[in-house]
Amino acid sequence: MSEPASTGRPMLIRKGERLLGNLSLRAFTVWYRDIKVWTKFYKASILGNLGEPLLYLLAMGWGLGRMVGTVNGIPYIEFLAPGLICSAAMYAATFECTFGSFTRMTRQSTFDAILATPVSLEDIVAGEILWGGTKGFLSGTAMLLVMSLFGLVNSFWAVLALGLAFLIGLLFASLSMIVTARAPSYDFFSYYFTLVIAPMFLFSGIFFPVTNLPGWAQTFSWFLPLTHGVDISRALFTGNVDWSIFADLLWLTVFSVLFFTVAVREIRKRIIL
């Protein structure tokens, strides 16, 4: 069938429509399913996602912080904490949409069961990613609570970090779904964590300003999604909010959408033969 050429819409949009035309609000039913399951063991889950950033906060913030003193004029622990909210969101979403989604896609055949209903494949992928974003949000919230107990929340803007945690969650959930679509087995994820997530964690400016790095590494760092999250988060926590965070926000949004479209395509390739 040939498409009428007179639709007059740019090719990118037409392509997007063909790819995502099957997306609907039914995505939320998949999201709801995941929440429902999570409420059964949320304690273990929150603790798991919170554990690591919390340890970093204590070890680095207190231990290393004593040696470092201040960074850019603020105590090290205050420099560090906003970044850890971002990494907590990243880890939560990534675990969910790698190990979690992979299990639902393969071993449990959950996707297969859902595909027998009016829920489309696009809805399923979107639902999983929404859930990943939600996990990011939940981890971010837990982290924010802990930080406020430590007296590290001094700016009203910091509340917006929860929205940021959700966005970071969406982005990494989308990226993870691409990896999940390509993963032959669970072992594959250990490569992803070692080669992608760990460098992300270390070089996105959580532990030291990106400007400390040599020029080429700074460029590299710009391509890490987490760098932009950390930038925004730090601005929110210090209260030094300026227009530059909109550039970061745009970066995160554009790449989330991009990763999501690729994720849909890759999952389709994997399960619709």
Next chain:
Amino acid sequence: MTTVLSASDLTKRFGSFTAVDGISFNVGKGECFGFLGPNGAGKTTTMRMITNHLPVTEGSLSVLGMQVMANARKVKARIGVVPQENNLDTDLKVLDNLLIYSRYHGIPMKEARKRALQLLEFFQLADHVKSPITQLSGGMQRRLLIARALINEPELLILDEPTTGLDPQARHVIWQKLRQLQSQGVTLILTTHYMDEAQQLCDRLVIMDHGRILIEGSPRDLITKHAGNEVVEIRLRDDEDRESCLDAIGGMIPEGTEVECSADTLYLYSPDATKVLTGLALDSNRTILHRRATLEDVFLRLTGRDLRE
């Protein structure tokens, strides 16, 4: 009779391998239509095209008057699917499996709860509302799987091997429920490896092999046409025995009888077997079985006795 499903030259290829090779069939409203065939015949592939899980490579497939895939959501809203592999949601308890599934179908919560409880009652699972899936027996899981497929009150129910691996009690319960559904006007399409199941349930059936349909018809007609009325099975001791046996009965085989040799058995498909039997009765220490022809005879004659991978 209105047509619920119509396939013509339906083909599915995986890469260069043809799993379903240009099959055509129609299913009328309220019918129970069966698919028989050895492992790898293409039954599941056909079912998964009907359920919109797999895109059609060639040919046309219309379900409830709509082409599949292009109308995936609309078709799926009106059919029920019982897959070959159990895919109940093991993260959820019994009732929640049905309730969450209702959400996928967009059924309002109150209505969903009502239907779910009715279905659990109907399938004798009412005592297990709160059980985890892993605590259910195989038979209960199958029943729950069928219950789940009915939550949207489908007009057409697709069942891929609904009773495989179940004990006789569980199978009979499922058969009875399926007949009850059929009497309520639900159209059934099922695949099975059990000939008695096909004979019990199916109004019409096809036997498939290597992606093609070999024959189509009602169980009774197919038996009469392809296996005669009666079968005599003569167990053989060795190759030599086969020859002597064939010699012995050579003159007594009535007209219209067909003889088939397998590894250790001689099969005589005959309109009248008494003649053969009287002849053979002389040799008393031979194992001889005289029985009515069944669908299994038709199946084996058409698809051969070799094992499939």
